[in-house]
Amino acid sequence: MAHVLIDPQRCKGCHLCIQVCPKKILQPSAQLNERGLYPCETSDADACIGCLQCVLVCPDVAITVTDDDARATKQGTI
Amino acid sequence: MHYTRPTALQDVATHYCAGCGHGVAHRLIAEVVDELGIRERTLAVAPVGCAVLAYDYWNFDVTEAAHGRAPAVATGMRRCNPDKVVFTYQGDGDLAAIGAGEIVNAANRGELISVFFINNATYGMTGGQMAPTTMLHQRTTTSPRGRETRAEGWPMKVVEMLAQLDGTAYAVRCALDTPKNIRAARAAIKKAFEVQLAGQGLAIVELLSACPVGWGMKPVEAIKAMAGTMTAQFPLGVVKQREK
Numbered sequence: 649m650a651h652v653l654i655d656p657q658r659c660k661g662c663h664l665c666i667q668v669c670p671k672k673i674l675q676p677s678a679q680l681n682e683r684g685l686y687p688c689e690t691s692d693a694d695a696c697i698g699c700l701q702c703v704l705v706c707p708d709v710a711i712t713v714t715d716d717d718a719r720a721t722k723q724g725t726i
Numbered sequence: 727m728h729y730t731r732p733t734a735l736q737d738v739a740t741h742y743c744a745g746c747g748h749g750v751a752h753r754l755i756a757e758v759v760d761e762l763g764i765r766e767r768t769l770a771v772a773p774v775g776c777a778v779l780a781y782d783y784w785n786f787d788v789t790e791a792a793h794g795r796a797p798a799v800a801t802g803m804r805r806c807n808p809d810k811v812v813f814t815y816q817g818d819g820d821l822a823a824i825g826a827g828e829i830v831n832a833a834n835r836g837e838l839i840s841v842f843f844i845n846n847a848t849y850g851m852t853g854g855q856m857a858p859t860t861m862l863h864q865r866t867t868t869s870p871r872g873r874e875t876r877a878e879g880w881p882m883k884v885v886e887m888l889a890q891l892d893g894t895a896y897a898v899r900c901a902l903d904t905p906k907n908i909r910a911a912r913a914a915i916k917k918a919f920e921v922q923l924a925g926q927g928l929a930i931v932e933l934l935s936a937c938p939v940g941w942g943m944k945p946v947e948a949i950k951a952m953a954g955t956m957t958a959q960f961p962l963g964v965v966k967q968r969e970k
């Protein structure tokens with residue numbers, strides 16, 4: 649099962665990933681990051697199908713997609 | 727079904743603006759270097775332009791050349807180290823304006839280097855001036871009424887031009903806009919390294935790339951503007967592929 653993880657400090661808030669996600673589970677966060685930008689976040693990390701469309705368009709390698717449950721737990725998505 | 731950061735990319739944030747194509751290009755090159763298992767023998771030459779700090783981002787040796795001179799530096803590096811894989815990474819101001827002479831002659835000599843040419847139709851670093859590749863009617867800080875052929879000439883089609891030279895083995899144009907085009911760009915980058923590894927000649931991959939800040943657009947708007955506008959003036963696809 650896939651999980652999408654977005655690093656809020658690496659994300660620069662370009663929102664390109666939001667446009668391409670077929671599951672529409674990416675959205676702008678309401679919380680500023682340390683750079684003072686609104687990063688992207690996921691509304692439902694478990695609904696991710698692991699298509700990697702978001703990863704392809706992300707200029708900041710802020711997105712990790714994993715099918716490793718242990719790792720996803722450690723990074724706090726499940 | 728999973729994705730983690732390539733080893734060939736250092737785990738640091740870049741200085742690029744939000745939505746800038748340089749980040750995508752850096753990542754694709756790093757992914758291909760990892761996939762081909764050539765990280766320990768890859769050497770790169772960074773340009774003058776927004777990518778001037780590329781040595782801070784890749785996890786292999788990168789040097790910095792004087793403006794436009796990356797192909798000349800890469801020539802020396804590759805000739806002295808025939809076992810290395812050498813590439814230049816250059817913007818359109820760097821490669822097509824001040825460095826036009828260097829790239830033309832490196833291609834004509836058939837240097838065994840790969841060239842990744844970022845065409846964002848402007849000089850990003852210096853504030854969005856007109857480049858040789860600025861599109862017709864495109865407004866820049868130095869073409870405020872839009873580029874006109876009478877005064878400023880036509881957008882330079884670099885890969886078509888270099889494809890004319892016998893030393894060029896592979897010339898292709900890709901776009902870093904949609905997931906589909908980005909996948910094709912990754913395949914072209916891989917091919918450009920394979921052409922070098924096979925000793926076939928110079929390989930150039932032109933990557934149409936967004937400069938949202940230079941274009942005065944939001945990132946989403948800039949990416950959407952590429953299909954139709956940029957790709958109409960700069961057609962995508964392989965222009966030349968010589969087999970030996």
Ligand SMILES: Cc1ncc(C[n+]2csc(CCOP(=O)(O)OP(=O)(O)O)c2C)c(N)n1
Nearest residue numbers: 774775776793817818819820848849850851
């Ligand atoms: C010899 C010299 N001339 C001019 C400059 C000023 N300059 C710095 S970057 C640049 C052009 C950058 O444009 P491009 O190569 O398209 O790269 P981008 O910043 O768009 O990625 C220029 C003209 C310089 N640094 N050195």
Ligand code: SF4
Nearest residue numbers: 669696697699700702
């Ligand atoms: S991998 Fe696909 S489904 Fe998952 S968040 Fe990214 S674009 Fe959406």
Ligand code: SF4
Nearest residue numbers: 742743746776850937
């Ligand atoms: S000015 Fe343009 S090319 Fe330079 S970092 Fe910003 S968006 Fe990228």
